[in-house]
Amino acid sequence: VAPSPAAAARRGCPIDHAALSAHKAPTGCPVSHRAADFDPFSDGYQQNPPDYVRWSREQEPVFYSPQLGYWVVTRFDDIKAIFRDNISFSPSIALEKITPTGPEANAVLAQYGFALNRTLVNEDEPAHMPRRRALMDPFTPEHLAHHEPLVRRLAREYVDRFIDDGRADLVDQMLWEVPLTVALHFLGVPEEDMDKLREYSIAHTVNTWGRPKPEEQVAVAHAVGNFWQLAGKVLEKMRQNPEADGWMQYGIRKQKEMPEVVTDSYLHSMMMAGIVAAHETTANATANAVKLLLQHPHVWREICEDPSLIPNAVEECLRHNGSVAAWRRLATVDCEVGGVPILAGSKLLIVTSSANHDEGHFADADLLDIRRDNASDHLTFGYGSHQCMGKNLARMEMQVFLEEFTRRLPHMKLAPQSFSYVPNTSFRGPEHLWVEWDPAQNPERRDAAVREGERSPVRIGEPSGHAISRPVRVEAATPAADGVLHLRLVAPDGTSLPRWAPGSHIDVECGDSGLSRQYSLCGDPADARAFEIAVLDDPDSRGGSAWVHANVKPGDRLRIRGPRNHFRLDEGAQRLVFVAGGIGITPVMAMARRAREMGTPYELHYCGRKREGMAFIDALQALHGEHLKLHVSEEGSRLDLQTLLATPQEGTQVYACGPLRMLQALEAACVHWPEDTLRVEHFESTLGTLDPSKEQAFEVELKDSGLTLPVRADQTLLAALRAANIDVQSDCEEGLCGSCEVRVLQGPVDHRDMVLTRSEREAGQRMMSCCSRACGGQKLVLAL
Ligand code: FMN
Structure with missing residues (x-):
């Protein structure tokens, strides 16, 4: 095994320069000045990780950090490829201390018998997938729905406590405690240990992902040791009553069936790691989201006025400013990342928050666009077989919190303050979030019913473009030819619209008809004020184009979705x-x-x-x-x-x-x-509706997630994937647009879309999950 780069770095540059120049590394040596200066514990990274590594994302996407002893990876495709391959890139170091502690702190930890070991997040195959599969059921949307009333009740009660004060630190007064209570409830932990657990879990973050000073290390080690012991005691309590509700009790019951899969060491480690995983991530994510939304008052206003925007706003906030800034992997073989050779034994810091701002994947990536159609492609939850199991619990909590705030405190503003973060590479959220408002303007003082509100259904795990529409005003409607109407659409408040690239289209909602139709953008992408489309009055109209021609006039309001682009121009073509x-x-x-x-x-x-x-x-x-x-x-x-x-x-x-x-x-x-x-x-599809009497059921194996699912005859592959908590984008669901494409690794596909070319179909490596199926009921293996 090659020496670890950290060890090699101490002896000099760990880089094989000859190999690099053969691979045309962008700078020749990845230890450029900027790479040498990279310090994830500095305020620059803490305040805004994607901005801090913008230079890397743009110029040097894989670099070696001598300060950290890690390779740092910042682009979307590279990071997704690393997540996809959990054999070459082992998760085993995900919970390892990023700053090794000194002997004194280690002795303290030993005193407590601290033995945090493999859970799920840091477990390798072949142990990981059987365990994950065994423990997954409580995370399905129908099981999670049982927790929604508790989340709503807690959110409401906590807001009651401060709504008349006109000022609150949302982190201290709500966002820390509510997700903790939900996490404990989900895990099945008694509530009496909450305060201690809160104190200890911060110490655990600093211990694992932070850089405590030598004099702090001992205090941190005591707290972590206590956390470990308390976790053990709580687990013992749970073992006395294994039939109780809770994910840990579920694990205890599973241990009886499969003791070699759900081990004692796993249960004790998970008791501790699970609290952090379920609690801190959600607390931070919500604090980040509220901060981000209040920093964009027009966006805040929009979600206050139209709460149906909240599910996608949550997704966009997780993308733009999520609570997990970076994650870690260990290279187990000599390999390449983004063309840079990486030796076996190298450690990788994969900056997921940077991937989420990669212009190559998210158009106008720094813009907060709550109608972004691919927001849920973000890597904040990771991807593949180790993707966050609790992602839909987090989504549900965040949706409920935002509903509560926007309904009861729409006039809330950020108070002037500077934000501080617990210095660490991975978990990120402001330590305090001060907001203020005029209590005399509280809507429920005028109408008590506001407190209860109307329940908008929480949308769990369904990243569909259909929920996100954007209002526009028709600035001009002029004929562009016989039967062709040219529309110029602008933002109602005259602000700029999201940037787009040639080949993009928008979806136009045709009034109350329930129809929506795609129209390509035909104007100048440099014109940020307007989207231009041209609509042909189709003589065989199914209603869409006929509606546009009969109804749309200058001054009208329309609702659109997008832009999205499935017809990209390769700017490198000669x-x-x-x-x-x-x-x-x-x-x-x-x-x-x-x-x-x-x-x-x-x-x-x-x-x-x-x-x-x-x-x-x-x-x-x-x-x-x-x-x-x-x-x-x-x-x-x-x-x-x-x-x-x-x-x-x-x-x-x-x-x-x-x-x-x-x-x-x-x-x-x-x-x-x-x-x-x-x-x-293609503008038109020949796809009819699904006819179950003519279809065959089939099975799909999801390689990246380690699952096998049945697809019934009356169900599309897309529907089956969504039911199993797998996030797949979709748009037209007619086989036209290409949004729901999935990669096929094995098995014969019956292609029914209009997107793939003949050679692409023959190659059999891609399929559209909204319409295409397996040939003759055979099994397909997908890279999902
Ligand atoms: N139809 C147009 O008239 N102009 C367009 O620019 C246009 N762009 C499209 C882009 C895409 C990606 C797709 C899938 C379709 C496009 N269409 C366009 C077709 C319309 O979406 C729609 O099918 C057509 O207006 C007929 O709808 P109707 O039968 O409801 O009248």
Whole structure:
């Protein structure tokens, strides 16, 4: 086994420079000045971890920190890949002390018989998955629902205590204690030990993830030792009454069935680690969320006015400013992360909070956008087989707390203060959060019913774009061609809208009709004030486009969702060919504008039946000049795809949108081109509704999560995944948009979507979970 980099660092630079230069590391040596200065215990990291490592995310995404003796990883894809592979990247060091303590503190810990060992979070395979599976049931949405009344009651009672004061430290007066009580309740712990546990659990955080000064170490060690012993005593109490409710009692009962899986050491360690896992994370996450929302008063106002935004606001707060800033893994083999060679035995600090601000995954990543459609892709809960088991308990608590605050204290503001954090790498939340308000304005003084409020159903574990709509005002509605209406949509208060990239679309809700339809953004991405779309009046309308044409006028309010992008332009392409048919011009014109801006050689082919029906011809001619080729069939100028695509050219990419027939012809014309040359977007689906009498049930094995699930004949794969607490995005649920794509590792797929190309289908490595199934009831293995 290679020496650990920490040990090597003490002897000099641990880096194999020759190997690095062969791998084209960004700086040649990962111990750049910035890497050398990286200090996660400094105030800069504590105040804003993703900002503190922005330089790394942008320029040096994998670097070695000599101060910490860890490799630091900051990009989304690299971190997700590490989470995915829990064999090469062992979780065994997740609870190890990041700052080794001195002999005196170690002796104190030994005095208490401290032996915190493997739980779940730091357990390796093959022991981990059987244990996780054995203990998972109490975390399913239906079991968690039993805890909701307690969370609501506690939240209400704690707010009662300070609502007339006009000022409160939400951390001290509520957010610390309520999640602790919920955690204890969930674990099955008697409430009488609460105060001591609170004191001890802070010490545990400092002991594990912090850098206590030598003189503090002994005091911390005493507290941790006491925590350990108390955890042991509480566990003994529970063993006397193993039939009681609680996750620990559930574990005690499981121990009888499978003593080799649920061991004594596990139960004692979990008793201690479980409290931290369930308590501090949620307390901090809520404090971070409230702080963040109050720092964005317009967003706070919006959720006060429309509580249905709360579930996604919670997700966005977890992404933007979550309570787990970084996590750890140990490389067990020589490997590469982001192209940088890492030796077996190296320790990795994976800065999940930085991944959550990675522009490569989250557009306009620093913006707090509570309508972000992929907010729940964040890595705050980790991912894969070790993903936080309690994630949905945390989500439920946070939703309830925010409902309570927005309903009863909508006029609450942040009091002037500076924020302090317990210095540590991983768990992050303000130690105090002072808020103030005018009690005379409390809504319940005017209407006592506000205190009880209406219960909006808590949405547990369902990251669906359908819940998040954004109001816009129609600034202009003008014809862009026969039967094509061009809409310019702006924020009602005139502020900027989220940034978007070419290929994006929005969903427009068609009034009260219950319909919503996707429309590609066709304006200029540099225009931050407006979204522009163009809607064809479809003669065979199912209601959506007909509604738009019959109803939408300037000054109207509409609700939209998105933008989201499943048709991304590869900005690295050497040459671009764009082909648009009819209304398919909308995404393509935003792309062609970008190609022109970047100076990439491009040509834009725009086909239509007759000129009057083709939108934006004049504007396109003005902007693209000779790059634009019009093909108007009534005028006898059809596009000859065979000639256009006769000779494959290295580095060329073809982007196309238009009628199904045109896209099929293009696919045929591109067969002799390199794979992935052609990228298309479909506007229509041929998918019918699921007919259980014609479908077969099948099984899916989820490799990253270590689960096997049945998918019934009357159920989509997406529905089966959600029922098992697996977060999968979705949008159109018609096989058109690509949001619900999952990676397939094994098994034959019956593809029914319009997203994948023929070669992608043949490769069998991806499938759309909203519609595609296994062939003939066979088993599929997915990377989930
Ligand atoms: N239709 C348009 O008229 N203009 C567009 O820019 C447009 N963009 C779309 C983008 C995507 C990603 C998808 C899936 C569809 C798009 N459509 C677009 C099609 C519409 O969503 C919708 O299917 C069409 O207006 C017909 O709906 P209807 O049958 O309810 O009238």
